[in-house]
Amino acid sequence: MNEFGGNWTENKIEILxxxxxxxxxxxxxxxxxxxWQLLYFDGFAGSGEIKGEDKNNIVGxxxxxxxxxxxxxxxxxxxxxxxxxxxxxxxxxxxxxxPNKKKCIHVANNDCNEKIESMSRFLSEKKKxxxxxxxxxxxxxxxxWKSLQTLKQHSVDVWILVPTGIGLNxxxxxxxxxxEAWIAKxxxxxGMTKDEILPYFYQESTIHTLFGxxxxxxxxxxxVEKAAxxxxxxxxxxFKFVSKPYILKNKNNxxxxxxxxxxxxxxxxxxxxxxTKKFNNGTI
Ligand SMILES: C[S@@+](CC[C@H](N)C(=O)[O-])C[C@H]1O[C@@H](n2cnc3c(N)ncnc32)[C@H](O)[C@@H]1O
Numbered sequence: 001m002n003e004f005g006g007n008w009t010e011n012k013i014e015i016l017x018x019x020x021x022x023x024x025x026x027x028x029x030x031x032x033x034x035x036w037q038l039l040y041f042d043g044f045a046g047s048g049e050i051k052g053e054d055k056n057n058i059v060g061x062x063x064x065x066x067x068x069x070x071x072x073x074x075x076x077x078x079x080x081x082x083x084x085x086x087x088x089x090x091x092x093x094x095x096x097x098x099p100n101k102k103k104c105i106h107v108a109n110n111d112c113n114e115k116i117e118s119m120s121r122f123l124s125e126k127k128k129x130x131x132x133x134x135x136x137x138x139x140x141x142x143x144x145w146k147s148l149q150t151l152k153q154h155s156v157d158v159w160i161l162v163p164t165g166i167g168l169n170x171x172x173x174x175x176x177x178x179x180e181a182w183i184a185k186x187x188x189x190x191g192m193t194k195d196e197i198l199p200y201f202y203q204e205s206t207i208h209t210l211f212g213x214x215x216x217x218x219x220x221x222x223x224v225e226k227a228a229x230x231x232x233x234x235x236x237x238x239f240k241f242v243s244k245p246y247i248l249k250n251k252n253n254x255x256x257x258x259x260x261x262x263x264x265x266x267x268x269x270x271x272x273x274x275x276t277k278k279f280n281n282g283t284i
Contacts, residue, residue, distance in 0.1 A: 074104075153264070161248075
């Protein structure tokens, strides 16, 4: 069972479910008119339940999405989970809970990147007949930029959890002395080169000392916010619009993640913005 992360775990699911309901309401008529099929893709699906802080477990996003029937559900549900035991549990619980939808529920025990890329190939083959909603909910920096790139122009609305505080900012060491392995991770995650990433987060200045000149490296003070801005800009290279994020903070009020929605449809972003605003208590 997945571990609970705080009340933002519940908020994140509520945001997704509220959006999915609006999406399905809008898409119902359009799908009938244009003969579209609706696909739901969850790249980090979990085991079906999340262990709560108290004795109550939280129902995971997969079940919450499958519960939606009105005005309609999705035609196909594709869940990806890397942990074998979690994937098996998820498949069992979803098939038992939703016997009528068994045929359209697929659970893959794989890496999300691999399956994002296969989904994109599938959507290419189907030539615009499918419209999709994707939920990408990792704990860390598992999503490679090159996988997300394959989603471009495939009519996918994507909710994505970006580990700005607990991922990116942690790799960006204060003194700028970042290991090659971490640089490689940053490059894969952002789809940028070291020479593009480092000047964005660090400033170099020359200081004059008794023994000559020294280069001083200073990290941006608001690196987490800058990381969110950068990721938003990156997403705008793939999607026409990106929503305002829902900001997930820990008990000490430090930012851990930014939760964005990206889409090629303006209406979709307007809906996402009104939902994130509500969950940010009207602040953003
Ligand atoms: C935040 S949890 C998901 C919770 C889930 N969305 C829910 O609502 O119950 C992240 C999950 O991703 C899985 N995971 C980690 N790396 C993965 C990867 N590269 N591909 C697919 N799943 C992965 C973990 O085993 C974990 O179950």
